[in-house]
Amino acid sequence: MFPDAHCELYHANPFELTIAVLLSAQCTDETVNKVTATLFEKYKKPEDYIAVPLEELESDIRRIGLFRNKAKNIQKLCQMLIDKYNGEVPQEHELLTELPGVGRKTANVVVSNAFGVPAMAVDTHVERVSKRLKLADETDSVLEVEKKLMRKVPREEWTITHHRLIFFGRYHCKAQSPRCEICPLIDCCRVGKARMKATKPRKTGK
Template sequence: MDKQQIARKVLERLKKRYQLKTALTWKNAWELLVATVLAAQCTDERVNKVTPVFFEKWPDPSKLANAEIEEVEKVIRSTGFFRNKARNLVNTAKILIEKYNGQVPKTMEELVSLPGVARKTANIVLGNAFGIQEGIAVDTHVKRLAFRIGLTKNTTPNKVEQDLMKIFPKKEWSNVNHLLVYLGREVCKARKPNCEKCPLNDICEKNI
């Protein structure tokens, strides 16, 4: 069975079990950008506890651009890396006001130029807020599962993304991220993967 066939089965089986959207709470590109930045090394569950307060205080870039950095730090503290995240979000808000008319840009190049935004975050925003399949968001779950299943021999996010882009059809790129993340959280966990309960058990190389 080649990688394309495995990829087809992965999509087919996981689509029966999981949703095709993020577990983050957001209602526009700005909110998704903020939520995704906050999600670095933090569970989406935790992010969803912080973002309602955040969006109430700073519902758009113009509000956040004028915020006190200490207040932002206070609100997002529980998500970890709070100093970096607060500084990056406020600076991003200022850039959006100055260069992008207060709007979240819709290209990879522009998004990754923002502080605290690299390909993973940009892919999430492009795919989910704008419906643009520019690449595949490779986070800790996607990286781990792609390697374990046997879809890649690489371990760096960029190389894993390149491998996955060759294997999965473009229209599924956003779904690849969502489905692998959900399986990674529930079954193929970093510490104790539950292979017995895994819907991919028979097609997985189990490179654990």
């Protein structure tokens, strides 16, 4: 769907994408990819996830953080898909957020990457980068950041923009160790220059 998406899970079908994004909360994409690689071999449809005991599903995703909550949510989610949507993932954002474990960010990722609806998915990376680059105020909530980004970027580029910002935040403008010394956006940054000055003198014998 998005050939330059930074993460394998964005190339999955709507159902697998939903499961993968739900699993990705509070852990890195590399970890999720390792688990889903084998998980999607064993579980193909919603029926497959509820056909096994909860303990077995927990064990299958045990390497992911928060795995107990996530396993429980996945089984409830699959049951809801079967009961209400004929086993398919609904395409409406509002219906998606009614699913257990699916919040605003996950729903935005699903509608934009699986169904082609432009959306700005704001996670911690997008929030941090947006605030550093003055695309939003430091005290803005996640929702406020999302609105400001949508205002600044053309609608048809919302989806690819959140991919770019996530990639930039994950691999370059990191939370704890941003690579300010080689950053081309240093002049637009709220904290970059001050940070470089503060971390520069590494051998001041005081």
